[in-house]
Amino acid sequence: xxxxxxxxxxxxxxxxxxxxxxxxxxGDPALRQLASREQAxxxxxADAVFPSGGGALALSGSEAGAVAHVDRYVDxxxxxxRVLIRLLFFLLEHATLVFPAPGWDGIRRFTKLSPAQxxxxxxxxxxxxxxxxxxxxxxxxxxxxxAYFANATVLRGMGLAPLEMESPVIDADLLYPPIGRPKxxxxxxxxxxxxxxxxAPLDPHGPLDPAYRENA
Amino acid sequence: xxxxxxxxxxxxxxxxxxxxFHVSADVVVVGSGPCGAVAAYELAAAGKSVVLCEEGPxxxxxxxxxxxxxxxxxxxREGGLRFTSGTVLPTMQAIALGGGSLVNSAMxxxxxxxxxxxxxxxxxxxxxxxxxxxxxxxxxAEFLGIATTPDEVQGPRNLLFRDGCKALGYSAESCPxxxxxxxxxxxxxxxxxARAKQSMDISYVPAAIRLGAQVLTSxxxxxxxxxxRRVTGVSGRVVAPFTGTPGPSFRVxxxxxxxxxxxxxxxxxxxxxxxxxxxxxxxxxxxxxxxxTSVLGIFPDPVDPQFGATQGYQSLHFxxxxxxxxxxxxPPGVLAVRMPGLGHPLKQALLDMRFASVFDGIASCRxxxxxxxxxxxxxxxxxxxxxxxxxxxILGRAIWHMxxxxxxxxxxxxxxxxxxxxxxxHSLAEADVLRTRxxxxxxxxxxxxxxxxxxxxxxxPRRGVVDEDLKAHDLDNLYVVDTGVFPRSPAVNPMFTGxxxxxxxxxxxxxxx
Ligand SMILES: Cc1cc2nc3c(=O)[nH]c(=O)nc-3n(C[C@H](O)[C@H](O)[C@H](O)COP(=O)(O)OP(=O)(O)OC[C@H]3O[C@@H](n4cnc5c(N)ncnc54)[C@H](O)[C@@H]3O)c2cc1C
Ligand code: SF4
Numbered sequence: 001x002x003x004x005x006x007x008x009x010x011x012x013x014x015x016x017x018x019x020x021x022x023x024x025x026x027g028d029p030a031l032r033q034l035a036s037r038e039q040a041x042x043x044x045x046a047d048a049v050f051p052s053g054g055g056a057l058a059l060s061g062s063e064a065g066a067v068a069h070v071d072r073y074v075d076x077x078x079x080x081x082r083v084l085i086r087l088l089f090f091l092l093e094h095a096t097l098v099f100p101a102p103g104w105d106g107i108r109r110f111t112k113l114s115p116a117q118x119x120x121x122x123x124x125x126x127x128x129x130x131x132x133x134x135x136x137x138x139x140x141x142x143x144x145x146x147a148y149f150a151n152a153t154v155l156r157g158m159g160l161a162p163l164e165m166e167s168p169v170i171d172a173d174l175l176y177p178p179i180g181r182p183k184x185x186x187x188x189x190x191x192x193x194x195x196x197x198x199x200a201p202l203d204p205h206g207p208l209d210p211a212y213r214e215n216a
Numbered sequence: 217x218x219x220x221x222x223x224x225x226x227x228x229x230x231x232x233x234x235x236x237f238h239v240s241a242d243v244v245v246v247g248s249g250p251c252g253a254v255a256a257y258e259l260a261a262a263g264k265s266v267v268l269c270e271e272g273p274x275x276x277x278x279x280x281x282x283x284x285x286x287x288x289x290x291x292x293r294e295g296g297l298r299f300t301s302g303t304v305l306p307t308m309q310a311i312a313l314g315g316g317s318l319v320n321s322a323m324x325x326x327x328x329x330x331x332x333x334x335x336x337x338x339x340x341x342x343x344x345x346x347x348x349x350x351x352x353x354x355x356x357a358e359f360l361g362i363a364t365t366p367d368e369v370q371g372p373r374n375l376l377f378r379d380g381c382k383a384l385g386y387s388a389e390s391c392p393x394x395x396x397x398x399x400x401x402x403x404x405x406x407x408x409x410a411r412a413k414q415s416m417d418i419s420y421v422p423a424a425i426r427l428g429a430q431v432l433t434s435x436x437x438x439x440x441x442x443x444x445r446r447v448t449g450v451s452g453r454v455v456a457p458f459t460g461t462p463g464p465s466f467r468v469x470x471x472x473x474x475x476x477x478x479x480x481x482x483x484x485x486x487x488x489x490x491x492x493x494x495x496x497x498x499x500x501x502x503x504x505x506x507x508x509t510s511v512l513g514i515f516p517d518p519v520d521p522q523f524g525a526t527q528g529y530q531s532l533h534f535x536x537x538x539x540x541x542x543x544x545x546x547p548p549g550v551l552a553v554r555m556p557g558l559g560h561p562l563k564q565a566l567l568d569m570r571f572a573s574v575f576d577g578i579a580s581c582r583x584x585x586x587x588x589x590x591x592x593x594x595x596x597x598x599x600x601x602x603x604x605x606x607x608x609x610i611l612g613r614a615i616w617h618m619x620x621x622x623x624x625x626x627x628x629x630x631x632x633x634x635x636x637x638x639x640x641x642h643s644l645a646e647a648d649v650l651r652t653r654x655x656x657x658x659x660x661x662x663x664x665x666x667x668x669x670x671x672x673x674x675x676x677p678r679r680g681v682v683d684e685d686l687k688a689h690d691l692d693n694l695y696v697v698d699t700g701v702f703p704r705s706p707a708v709n710p711m712f713t714g715x716x717x718x719x720x721x722x723x724x725x726x727x728x729x
Binding site for chain 2: 048049050051053054055056057069072073076077078080081084085119122123126129131132134135138141142143145146147148149150155157158159160161162163165166167168170171172173174175176177178179180181182183190199200201202204205209211
């Protein structure tokens, strides 16, 4: 009898592990932080929040490069903050195993749901009467929204791309090198402070910052 | 003297530390935010030898990131993901030369007299009135060129607030800011590329170096050294920018120590240094915030909100009612987090952002408090805080008045962002629910960048950590000069009052070392 229970226990554990961690396909190996399952989750969540198509903002979340941006963001965080973000992704990816998505096949992890089910799941978190669920949703949406807005085409489409602006050279530029470099890397001289540059108010319709231009 | 490289003081950066080191000075200042930078400058100006220790690196325009998320992860502690337990309140503290001034909106408000009177009553203060601090405010204003924000750089986003207030008979003031020749880029949050914002890294810190101060960047003070009633210096480690990876050790011996590590870090340093300066038991207690919330208004014509001073207008009309209203801008990705919905409706709503203005309200809470403690031995904080329903109700009133101002300025709809209420309201009549309903803490999305109270000033050594000169009651030569010394909310943005108090304290200390 106890052998049977052991067998059943192992089988259940195997099923649970497969359900939780397997079947994600290969991720982008160029990314530094996100594992393939996390990449899949971010892609699915970004496309649920920002689906493809729709006029001036045609790009979907993943087309806008959300996965790579989230990877870069996570990479720039402290180890503790990374853990928090990973927990958030894990929680939302697997919450549907406990609180199913609508439909007979709703007990599947988030990335296995249909696009419509994913939207319904996130909407339920968003509209939950429980403040903590709303906070979890807002945290996820904040991450994918910031990633979506990192895309120059998106910002241009919204008319909110940063404008070109030159930095004058000031005393501080003769004291501090760029971060991580020694002071010998300071490339300015006192004469650079004399260079005349525009200091007038920006023109809201003036040229965009080079990194946000059409052919950047 | 025209070449900063020939100035008597110096700055050391991460790449230059290759071994343990030891320096000495008259005074060591910990933290280069607005309060520490002013203190370091005044002490250097008084002829004292000064070492200024800062955990963050200096940022140059080459290091700024216009992208909001990436910028936050580089300039803010815990990558901008810091929050309290109890009521979840996201809060940001910078880690950079210049502290919060690198990323803040530069609003420089003087605390109103009525609030100083309340401080005087609650903390038994006799020398901390508005009149007492006026000379310090004036000196700082002159040094930094603090002036109201000119109309040419306000942009429609800020001017609509002014117009709405005017139409309703509420006061509206152009924000006084430590900014010279603003270009209206609205990107104070990610660092001022125009070098117009006079953040500490380009104003007070270079001025202190010019007078001989030694600035150590990328050094984390971990211990305040003491012997009986006297502190003898500080010790700690060099830390790599962004990763915090520890490097060589250092020690600074000094005749006096000035702590300006900020409301969250200063109590942690005291706690881990043998619970220093804490016979009152008040270190780390009374953690207070200005919880803030924003409302978006969508106008019929394009507002082009990316142009205009980040926070160009404010209304001080409701200060006695417990809140302050302001305009606000931040990287679009950060603001868009506030847009409701998902999928195509969200995308459609985002296209409205060109027509949007954003206002925010901050509450000067009376009853919401918390505490900060060290998490393990990490120098990371565990913060708890509870948003009291009375204070949430006050913030609720701020939301109603923002709605009023939007519609008076001609908005076609507002997005109040309140759980359980419609995402969009199209008229003042629809928004009336904001007036009639008392909002609960869990219904309002709040965040805060204004913090105080954890090393409060009180003339009674049993009830406060520092006296009116900001000297620790328990020690002869330890000063705490950051905004943690505020007994409670200053009613307005805290930076300028923190600097004024720090200046007064530094002048007092200069006469004693
Ligand atoms: C986004 C944002 C916008 C804001 N806008 C405004 C505004 O417009 N007007 C206003 O009045 N206020 C504003 N504030 C708040 C204001 O910036 C703070 O009140 C102010 O910076 C507090 O100054 P401080 O010197 O007390 O502390 P901080 O500015 O926090 O400086 C503390 C410094 O100490 C350093 N430090 C901490 N621990 C250590 C250690 N162990 N060793 C060495 N160094 C250490 C930190 O890295 C930091 O640089 C804003 C804040 C933020 C984040
Ligand atoms: S609005 Fe732009 S130009 Fe003006 S101070 Fe802020 S960052 Fe600088």
